[in-house]
Amino acid sequence: MKDDGLPPPAPQRDWALFLDFDGTLTELAPSPDAVVVDAAMPRVLAGLLDGLGGAVAVVSGRPLAELDRLLGVVLPGAGVHGLELRERPDADVHPPVEEEDIALIERALAPLVAGDPRLILETKPGALALHYRRAPEREMECRAAMEAAFAATSGLNLIDGKMVLEVKPDHVNKGFAIESLLKVPPFAGRLPVFAGDDRTDEDGFEVVRALKGVTIKIGPGASRAEYRVASVEAFIDWLKEVASVLSDTG
Numbered sequence: 001m002k003d004d005g006l007p008p009p010a011p012q013r014d015w016a017l018f019l020d021f022d023g024t025l026t027e028l029a030p031s032p033d034a035v036v037v038d039a040a041m042p043r044v045l046a047g048l049l050d051g052l053g054g055a056v057a058v059v060s061g062r063p064l065a066e067l068d069r070l071l072g073v074v075l076p077g078a079g080v081h082g083l084e085l086r087e088r089p090d091a092d093v094h095p096p097v098e099e100e101d102i103a104l105i106e107r108a109l110a111p112l113v114a115g116d117p118r119l120i121l122e123t124k125p126g127a128l129a130l131h132y133r134r135a136p137e138r139e140m141e142c143r144a145a146m147e148a149a150f151a152a153t154s155g156l157n158l159i160d161g162k163m164v165l166e167v168k169p170d171h172v173n174k175g176f177a178i179e180s181l182l183k184v185p186p187f188a189g190r191l192p193v194f195a196g197d198d199r200t201d202e203d204g205f206e207v208v209r210a211l212k213g214v215t216i217k218i219g220p221g222a223s224r225a226e227y228r229v230a231s232v233e234a235f236i237d238w239l240k241e242v243a244s245v246l247s248d249t250g
Contacts, residue, residue, distance in 0.1 A: 005228030008216050011242040015052055015214070016190035018178050018204065021060040021067060023197035024218050027232050028162060030134045031120055032062070035070065038236055042072035044243050049075070051246025054088065054186040059174050061159075061166060061200060063124055064093050076187075081159075081168055081200065082177030083126040087184045101153035102128050105167055108149035112142070127168035129161075136163060161200050175203035182211075195235065196225075 029035045048056045057076040058067050064079035064086055074089040085094045106128055113121040118134035132142045146165045150158050157170035181187045192213035194204045205215040205224040217225035218235050229235040
């Protein structure tokens with residue numbers, strides 16, 4: 001793990017581009033529904049789709065339906081860290097795996113969240129996230145409650161994100177999602193490129209580096225990623241430049 005990195009390389013038409021959402025395509029917000037997406041994002045993503053032959057995917061902890069609404073364009077992608085997969089914009093979303101233990105954790109955390117409206121318990125297809133961004137002073141209490149509930153289950157993984165604690169099936173992560181998409185058109189046979197900002201993105205960086213692909217960390221912090229972009233704003237500017245270059249060379 002390192003704290004610095006090189007600027008991203010020049011774009012290539014054989015890339016398969018995988019993009020995290022929160023902290024990568026949009027700034028982090030106090031709650032999941034408070035994010036603001038750059039007005040140019042639908043046009044930029046549509047240009048990238050065209051320039052890369054459809055090999056652009058959003059890889060996020062959010063459900064795909066939510067990402068479609070926020071981005072204003074339907075992309076291939078992986079929602080809920082890979083519990084949902086969609087290989088093409090017109091393809092059906094693979095149904096997520098239902099986990100009984102997720103419901104048990106939700107019931108265990110409900111009293112904590114009910115007592116503080118600043119805490120958010122977000123239910124997703126096959127996963128659950130406890131957000132404490134609006135109440136950072138309650139981190140230790142939230143962590144203790146989540147860990148106690150998690151300890152009573154099996155077959156799940158606890159993810160420690162940026163002021164969020166999430167549980168999901170332990171075989172699923174962003175690396176799993178990227179590997180799954182790389183097995184099918186239009187991603188198969190291309191060089192994977194993955195950009196993300198969070199601890200949940202490190203699994204994706206590990207997989208992409210093993211495949212000799214391009215890994216881009218957004219913002220500060222130690223990471224497996226080889227390349228670095230300082231901020232969300234700078235990364236969006238880079239994406240716009242990539243879309244322009246691919247259009248010019250098409």
